[in-house]
Amino acid sequence: MATANQEEVRLLGKWASPFSNRIDLALKLEGVPYKYSEENLANKSDDLLKYNPVYKKVPILVHNGNPIAESLIILEYIDETWKNNPLLSEDPYERALARFWFKTLDDKILPAIWNACWSDEKGREKAVEEALEALKILEDEIKDKKFFGGETLGLVDIAANFIGYWVYILQEIAGLELLTLEKFPKVYKWSQEFINHPVIKEGLPPRDELFAFFKASASK
């Protein structure tokens, strides 16, 4: 199991961030040992600024001194570099579909749900409508598959960690019912498969702490 060279894998992240968590999940699924450093975004470390001068954000993966930023780009890098557990298909068309869903999640679906959960009275109705439309897109896509990739968990499922876990916490704090068994049974079922997956279960941040973190942000 040990490689000939000493590999150094570092993750600069933020425990409450779903983007950062994506990388934890992927590394754990590949069985890659890594060093984690928690970043304080109000007081960014020299390493953070050195490794991601363009955006100055986390997550950042540093592999043998080489930094990679942007969670979806890091996920593809992980899949290409460590071959213990294929997370992305080899077929170009399947890969194109997976990439389409990464982008749609980040550009359209996550922002819609996030906005709804943090919306004020004025914008709430419209924001909720958009969030429900976004979830419908996922409901139509997941259909009766166990995971977005099919029988086994893949990169799209990891990228959808916000949907599988964070949404429940945020909607509870906001007093909204966005993702429920009644409204979106297929996405709901997927989320249960996701959080009960043995590696994912261990890799997600503790629910109570996450709840407390976002509740505190909500009251500011």
Added chain:
Amino acid sequence: MADEVILLDYWVSPFGMRVRIALAEKGIKHEYREEDLRNKSPLLLQMNPVHKKIPVLIHNGKSICESLIAVQYIDEVWNEKSPLLPSDPYQRSQARFWADYVDKKIYEVGRNLWTKKGEEQEAAKKEFIEALKLLEQELGDKTYFGGDKIGFVDVALIPFYTWFKGYETFGNINVEKECPKFIAWAKRCMQVESISKSLPDQDKVYGFIVEITKKFGLE
């Protein structure tokens, strides 16, 4: 078995241009279909139901949406010649990072140059030049972002050059003065056949921008 390749596109779209360049670079026979964006075809709505946008690449009846995804698909399927992405995973991650940077920065900020006024436009000007300078830094001494030959980042970025006359005139900036290395790179790209034959004339694009600004009262 002959491949059937169709590209649903709109002539002035820099995103569509990316796919045109990739198809040309690989020498792929395809049918180009111009979409009327105010009256989208049933095929477009069927092939991209989620976003209803161009470009859409259709390969043997299967659709691939989003320009950079389509370019990667083309690179992976037609992999015998002109590789656009590097073979090393780390170099690939960097190419994807910079192409993504182009998506995040150049299009939105460029658009603000000709659609906004006053303070917002000033902010856009600053941001635009900063972005080009960062790209110049990334280019370094290389001929192209891809090295000796054009690569993923060159394909992602060069289409926006066709919009420069519009950005410069409406935004009141002189890119060549601020970022000479960038313009030198762009001119080298325009000498590459797959690029020059895939891009519309800058004057025609400028004419389009003028029309839109008049139509929406943006002057």
